[in-house]
Amino acid sequence: MNQNKDNLVKDAIEPLKSEAPLIIYIDLKSPYAYLSIDPTRDMLKELDIVADWRPFVLDIPSYLGSAKLGKGGKKVAKQNRTEEQWSDVKYAYFDCRRYANLSDKTIRGTVKIWNTDLPAIGLLWLKNFTNLTEQCAENSYFERYIDKIYDSFWKREFDAEDVASILALLEQIDAPTDGFLEYAESDGAALNSRLQQSSFDAGIYGVPTYILPGESETDPQHEKFFGREHLPRISWLLKGRQGPAPDVAYLLNPEVDDEALTKSAADPRTEPELKIAPLQLTTFFDFKSPQSYLALQSILALKGEGISVDWRPFVSKPLKVPAEEVANEDRSTKHYRIRGEYHANDIKRYASHDLTNIYRETDCQFADMGLLWLQHEVRASNDAIDDYVQQVFVHLWQKEGKIDSPQDIEPLFLATKLTQDEFDKAIQDRTFINGWQKYVESKGLEHLDRAREASLS
Known part of the structure; x- marks a missing residue:
């Protein structure tokens, strides 16, 4: 020394x-x-x-x-x-x-x-x-x-x-x-x-x-x-990149007991005495958000632990394209530019494939309505709703598909794995797609406004 x-x-x-x-x-x-x-x-x-x-x-x-x-x-x-x-x-x-x-x-x-x-x-x-x-x-x-x-x-x-x-x-x-x-x-x-x-x-x-x-x-x-x-x-x-590249994770002390872990996950405003781990995870997400897309597989994997997902639509701000570096930047401007560049790189390195546009400003209202329709009108199973959410994410982020209109959503419904009972209930003497179109023209916007307002409370 x-x-x-x-x-x-x-x-x-x-x-x-x-x-x-x-x-x-x-x-x-x-x-x-x-x-x-x-x-x-x-x-x-x-x-x-x-x-x-x-x-x-x-x-x-x-x-x-x-x-x-x-x-x-x-x-x-x-x-x-x-x-x-x-x-x-x-x-x-x-x-x-x-x-x-x-x-x-x-x-x-x-x-x-x-x-x-x-x-x-x-x-x-x-x-x-x-x-x-x-x-x-x-x-x-x-x-x-x-x-x-x-x-x-x-x-x-x-x-x-x-x-x-x-x-x-x-x-x-x-x-x-x-x-x-x-x-x-x-x-x-x-x-x-x-x-x-x-x-x-x-x-x-x-x-x-x-x-x-x-x-x-x-x-x-x-x-x-x-x-x-x-x-x-x-x-x-x-370690030399041995095995698959791991995702983000907070590493906890393995000696932490389940009760303490459950309590830490609770919202103190609503569940101060929560002692039993919930079997359902409420998840606010945005189809156009690359962070939501990257989290999808980890969220769906919770099914293997007996935890279902209550999907809630949320409107997030699109990522901002970092400003170009200019001479004599002040500290604040430089901070936001550096942070923006870092976030873009961070998203891309954790993605399993190339993401062509992480700054997309896609209008997700009809994709969100589709989720609400399955939840409130069709009353689809959790598995069917999970599959629909995945269908939309894959369509948007992997296939570069559009979700800007009710017609863009229709093929995603048809690809969703509904049970026969769910499919029959959705038809209700009309075609499946007609039921969706009627929902968009009637209750859809009201349900969407209510869901988005609830996400801000």
């Missing part, structure tokens, strides 16, 4: 290069980064490899607005967020808390958007005294620093903007501290500033971000991943 303060790293760090097979960017103020640490360590241990952990300081106000709680930490005193931004923030905390509860972690909403440059500098400081192997070792300075600072920060017990707090934490874990205060104001601050700018310029916009340096030339599509849900695919890549 090198503890010579005269050998501190001063040169810029290449954001996408490392001696390690994996680079991991984290930020103290991100609950997603906090939740990623344990499963990432488990993966590294399983693969017997080291990673290069680095700080990335999020500039949240540039893309998500800002807010600050008043005294007592409960009511918002100042804010400049849109309704959509607040919705994103509230869901993010809800999502993170339920996963935190499964891993015995505490995540309390922060009282403000913290500047986490000092915790980042503390991380860079420790990299001066340990190599990559030592940093990834159990109970290392690095591991103890990350564990203690995240745990106390998310309990609202740590001032991330106080250099004395960082110094005290370093002392608490018995790490070298001689010269840290000077480093934090000079070389460390300069190094961190360069790293933040260069990593953002290289396309890193959120945390946790995983970089596979070895993929940069052989397969750029698999060089960068944002989010711990990609750990199965990252592990597969690091």
Whole structure:
């Protein structure tokens, strides 16, 4: 271990290069980064490899607005967020808390958007005294620093903007501290500033971000991943692509009991005491959404576990085509462009075939009406409804078919696997298609408006 303060790293760090097979960017103020640490360590241990952990300081106000709680930490005193931004923030905390509860972690909403440059500098400081192997070792300075600072920060017990707090934490874990205060104001601050700018310029916009340096030339599509849900695919890549490429998944502690897992999946507004896993999954989806299409097979696979799907139509905003890069972009514009480019790449690499238009703005009202007709008028079986949903997705995304009119939907009904009883009931002294046409002209629009309104509540 090198503890010579005269050998501190001063040169810029290449954001996408490392001696390690994996680079991991984290930020103290991100609950997603906090939740990623344990499963990432488990993966590294399983693969017997080291990673290069680095700080990335999020500039949240540039893309998500800002807010600050008043005294007592409960009511918002100042804010400049849109309704959509607040919705994103509230869901993010809800999502993170339920996963935190499964891993015995505490995540309390922060009282403000913290500047986490000092915790980042503390991380860079420790990299001066340990190599990559030592940093990834159990109970290392690095591991103890990350564990203690995240745990106390998310309990609202740590001032991330106080250099004395960082110094005290370093002392608490018995790490070298001689010269840290000077480093934090000079070389460390300069190094961190360069790293933040260069990593953002290289396309890193959120945390946790995983970089596979070895993929940069052989397969750029698999060089960068944002989010711990990609750990199965990252592990597969690091193992040499053995077997089928895995889909996204959140890796949970296998010791989590069913009751805790069921409770975490419940909506606290409606099912606070849910203790038994439901046998039906309510799924809001949009036929034109590539994310919905990619999730289709995983959702249908739930039938094998005895879980049926209650399909609910939802109108999502089409993906935005990323803006062209222009000179002198501001931080916000660049963030949205980088994120848009990343999302497009992410969708394409998980697709089982080429997707010709992920930005489609298809009008899905008649495809949605078809679903509602089968559910409310035909009263088709779950299997038949599942098959119809799959027929529409395949028609739209694989065959590039149209769903813009009632006539476009008719062949999909005929291809749907209805039982004889369902087919006979649908006819009701009329042809099957006539029943559908009458529904479109009468109840269809009313049912569609009601379903879409319910999806927003």
